[in-house]
Amino acid sequence: xxxxxxxxxxxxxxLLRCVFSxxxxxxxxxxxxxxxRKGAAYVQDRPGPNRAPVDIPNPLDIPRLLGDVLAGRPxxxxxxxSLRAAGLVHTLNDVVKLAFKEDITPNHVEKFYWTIAPVIxxxxxxxxxxxVPFGDTLLGYKLQVSDMDGGLLFVLAMTSLGVYGIMxxxxxxxxxxxxxxxxxxxxxxxxxxxxxxLSAVVVFLQAGSVSLSDIAAMQAxxxxxxxxxxxxxxxxxxxSPFGFLAFVxxxxxxxxxxxxxxxxxxxxxxxxxxxxHTEYSSFxxxxxxMAEYANMVVASSVTATLFFGGYDVPFLSxxxxxxxxxxxxxxxxxxxxxxxxxxxVIAWKRQGRPxxxxxPKDDPRQNEPKFFTAVWLGAAGAHAALAAVGFMxxxxxxxxxxxxxALGGDLLALVLHVTCLIVKVLMFCWVFIWVRWxxxxxxxxxxxxxxxxxxxxxxxxxxFLAAGWIIVRHELFA
Amino acid sequence: xxxxxxxxxxxxxxVIAGVxxxxxxxxxxxxxxLVVCFFALAADYVMLDAHFxxxxxxxxxxxxxxxxxxxxxxxxxxxxxSPGFTPLSPRGMFGMGxxxxxxxxxxxxxxxxVHAPMATLPEGYGRIAEVGKVLFQGAxxxxxxxxxxxxxxGMIGAVVLAKREV
Numbered sequence: 001x002x003x004x005x006x007x008x009x010x011x012x013x014x015l016l017r018c019v020f021s022x023x024x025x026x027x028x029x030x031x032x033x034x035x036x037r038k039g040a041a042y043v044q045d046r047p048g049p050n051r052a053p054v055d056i057p058n059p060l061d062i063p064r065l066l067g068d069v070l071a072g073r074p075x076x077x078x079x080x081x082s083l084r085a086a087g088l089v090h091t092l093n094d095v096v097k098l099a100f101k102e103d104i105t106p107n108h109v110e111k112f113y114w115t116i117a118p119v120i121x122x123x124x125x126x127x128x129x130x131x132v133p134f135g136d137t138l139l140g141y142k143l144q145v146s147d148m149d150g151g152l153l154f155v156l157a158m159t160s161l162g163v164y165g166i167m168x169x170x171x172x173x174x175x176x177x178x179x180x181x182x183x184x185x186x187x188x189x190x191x192x193x194x195x196x197x198l199s200a201v202v203v204f205l206q207a208g209s210v211s212l213s214d215i216a217a218m219q220a221x222x223x224x225x226x227x228x229x230x231x232x233x234x235x236x237x238x239x240s241p242f243g244f245l246a247f248v249x250x251x252x253x254x255x256x257x258x259x260x261x262x263x264x265x266x267x268x269x270x271x272x273x274x275x276x277h278t279e280y281s282s283f284x285x286x287x288x289x290m291a292e293y294a295n296m297v298v299a300s301s302v303t304a305t306l307f308f309g310g311y312d313v314p315f316l317s318x319x320x321x322x323x324x325x326x327x328x329x330x331x332x333x334x335x336x337x338x339x340x341x342x343x344x345v346i347a348w349k350r351q352g353r354p355x356x357x358x359x360p361k362d363d364p365r366q367n368e369p370k371f372f373t374a375v376w377l378g379a380a381g382a383h384a385a386l387a388a389v390g391f392m393x394x395x396x397x398x399x400x401x402x403x404x405x406a407l408g409g410d411l412l413a414l415v416l417h418v419t420c421l422i423v424k425v426l427m428f429c430w431v432f433i434w435v436r437w438x439x440x441x442x443x444x445x446x447x448x449x450x451x452x453x454x455x456x457x458x459x460x461x462x463x464f465l466a467a468g469w470i471i472v473r474h475e476l477f478a
Numbered sequence: 479x480x481x482x483x484x485x486x487x488x489x490x491x492x493v494i495a496g497v498x499x500x501x502x503x504x505x506x507x508x509x510x511x512l513v514v515c516f517f518a519l520a521a522d523y524v525m526l527d528a529h530f531x532x533x534x535x536x537x538x539x540x541x542x543x544x545x546x547x548x549x550x551x552x553x554x555x556x557x558x559x560s561p562g563f564t565p566l567s568p569r570g571m572f573g574m575g576x577x578x579x580x581x582x583x584x585x586x587x588x589x590x591x592v593h594a595p596m597a598t599l600p601e602g603y604g605r606i607a608e609v610g611k612v613l614f615q616g617a618x619x620x621x622x623x624x625x626x627x628x629x630x631x632g633m634i635g636a637v638v639l640a641k642r643e644v
Contacts, residue, residue: 113506149605150533157533160541164513167545171506171552179552186549190542210606 017145021129028422029293030091032429038087039433049087055080058367060374081367095286103282106173113172118280118287121165125294128158132301133213135311135417136220136318138410143311143417144213151211152204155302156197159257162295163189166259166266169288170276181275184444185266188256191451192263196253198459202246202466203237203306212302216310220317234314238307242466247307249459251428254299256451258292261436265444300428301421308424311417321416322409325395329412333387337380344376485525492518505551509544516540528604 034049041048061079068075083089105111131154135143148154163186170182207215215237223235237243256263267275277288304310313321321328350356351369359365389395395408442450495515502508516539523532600608613622 113510148533149529153530153533153537153606157537157541160537160545163541163545167548167552168510171548179555183549183552186545186552190545190549193542 013141014145017141017143018130020134021132021145022126024134025126025129025294025297026290028297028425028429029290030088030095031426032293032296032433033091033094034088035426035430036433036436037090039430040437043434043437049090050084052087052089052093053082053084053365054089054092055082055364057081058364058371060367060370077362078364080364081371082364083368083371084365098283098286098289101282103284106279108174109279110172110174113168114279115284117165117169117172118284118291119165120168121162121291122287122294124158124162124165125291125298128155128162128298129301131155131212132298132305133216133310134421135414136217138414139404139406142213143414147211147213149211151209151213151215152200152302152306153210155212155298156193156200159196159295160189160193162257162291165288165291166276169280170266173276173279175278177272177274178276178278181266181272181278185259185276188259188263188265188447188451191448192253192256192455195249195451195455195459196257198456198463199246199249199253200306201459201463202242205463205466205470206237206240206243212305212310216305216312219309220312222317236307236309236312241469242462243307245458245462246466247303249455249462250306251303251431252455254303255432255435256447258295258299258432260292260296260432262439262442263447264436264441265447296429296432297425300425300432303428304421304424310424311421313416313420316416318413318417321413322406325409325412326390326393328416329390329395330387331390333383333385333390336383336386340376340380340383344373344380347372347376481525485522488518488521488525492522506548509548509551512547513540513544516544526604527599530604530606530609 038048058079058081060081061077065075065079105114130145131148131151133142133144133147137143150157166185167182170178170180170185173179203215204210207218209215209218219236221235223231223239238247255261259266266272267277272278277285280288301310316328347369349369350372356366356369395412398411399405399408492515495511495518498511499508499515502511516535520532520535520540523529523535612618
């Protein structure tokens with residue numbers, strides 16, 4: 001085992017990290033598509049997607065089914081449960097629809113560029129996540145695909161390359177609306193890149209590094225107020241004097257870079273049909289569609305890492321988690337029990353809803369509340385088991401058994417850090433969705449004015465003020 | 479070993495893309511070949527431990543300057559291949575190849591004459607911190623500031639000249 005690990009361990013870790021970073025982005029995308037629809041429905045005061053079901057064999061029917069089959073009785077019910085999962089199944093249907101639609105290549109397009117454009121868009125979106133750290137260390141390995149020296153510069157470089165996908169799509173589609181969409185997109189992205197880079201400079205100045213793992217590690221340090229008080233949290237850049245303005249500028253630029261409303265002029269449907277993706281159908285369109293959400297995930301995770309501590313759990317530093325791993329696991333297990341029991345009660349109560357009264361008694365959708373009650377009860381049970389394992393010192397025992405003293409604490413730290421990063425990412429993604437369904441689209445001159453006349457000078461002044469503040473602090477208190 | 483193989487692969491890619499820039503007929507294809515060339519050069523810089531230069535190469539050249547180039551090409555919507563282009567005759571190609579080989583031979587000879595022993599790179603070579611120290615604390619501070627002033631003057635000049643037209 002040890003020899004094998006010495007020769008192949010490094011490669012396995014690299015592979016796992018790559019797989020994780022792609023999976024991280026790709027797994028949040030369907031959730032976001034669902035979130036977008038539910039968010040739109042919430043803003044517009046309607047229920048949103050809630051119909052499409054997926055039928056699976058009902059595990060709760062197994063005892064009844066066995067009894068009937070063994071006794072030779074005819075079945076009077078379908079042993080099936082229809083899961084609607086609050087509309088999550090719609091995303092699955094979308095994928096099937098897009099994959100099986102006819103893939104049309106119009107005759108008038110520039111074939112080569114038209115084909116590679118969506119691929120470029122998606123590839124760039126997935127590459128960018130590789131410099132974002134999703135935890136501190138696991139058995140000495142950094143939890144980041146590549147801790148390159150460039151760090152955030154790499155993110156900026158990749159976002160600036162992302163425009164090629166949209167530009168090429170617009171140009172290669174060979175019609176004037178798509179071309180206008182591509183032109184708008186390139187002008188917009190070049191303009192907002194400057195404000196984005198300058199607002200990030202404040203973070204560089206405070207962290208003294210461009211590497212995202214250094215920036216995240218710096219924010220995980222306790223907050224030191226004039227060398228007198230030390231608070232074990234809140235050392236995030238957004239709470240620093242000039243960090244908040246930098247955060248606002250960065251996040252607004254991120255809206256422009258991801259082409260989201262109110263900056264979605266490249267696909268403004270009122271004047272440009274569909275903008276740069278008018279000519280695309282089937283899975284080529286799906287690539288653009290997914291790239292937009294992947295860009296949102298990446299922009300959110302970079303914002304979280306730069307300004308909100310990244311993977312940092314507030315009030316729980318990596319050392320604290322490792323030192324008290326068993327206790328933390330026990331407490332989390334206990335805290336999880338009431339939470340999941342509440343979910344179970346909610347699921348059970350749904351049985352009486354008008355929807356279930358309105359559909360026939362033998363409809364497989366009737367089984368849904370019972371199924372979810374069982375799932376949530378199971379989750380509560382699992383949490384009880386976790387609490388027991390934690391309080392009995394299970395993580396320490398695991399480390400001793402595997403002969404790796406740091407294993408238990410590192411695993412718990414990894415899970416907590418990744419969960420924390422996901423929570424932060426989803427929070428920012430929700431802001432993206434919220435803004436999209438709240439604000440109308442800018443006019444193009446307003447967009448350019450905002451970028452060049454307001455955001456760029458503000459970002460510049462902010463950099464000077466932050467630099468001055470750092471010198472003053474250094475001279476006075478250090 | 480892996481690094482030198484990758485280095486030569488990317489160098490080959492850069493040369494192919496560079497040749498493609500001048501042989502492609504459509505302006506967009508030429509511009510995109512140039513982007514690929516920049517990208518391959520950036521990969522070569524990474525192999526040479528010049529991380530900062532590599533990232534800036536992509537950020538500035540591929541990400542900003544070439545985007546503006548392509549923007550202009552798209553805005554003017556030039557689709558016809560450039561007219562004055564005639565493919566090289568076999569004689570011309572042979573001549574170019576011979577000239578290239580001669581050049582390589584001369585460089586190899588000079589390289590043999592002045593070949594210095596391999597120097598070991600200092601700690602942190604090519605990293606952002608080191609590049610920053612060289613630019614802002616070393617002997618290059620004055621040239622650096624002079625160049626940035628020159629660029630500002632050029633930019634303002636361009637705006638003033640263009641503004642007169644409007």
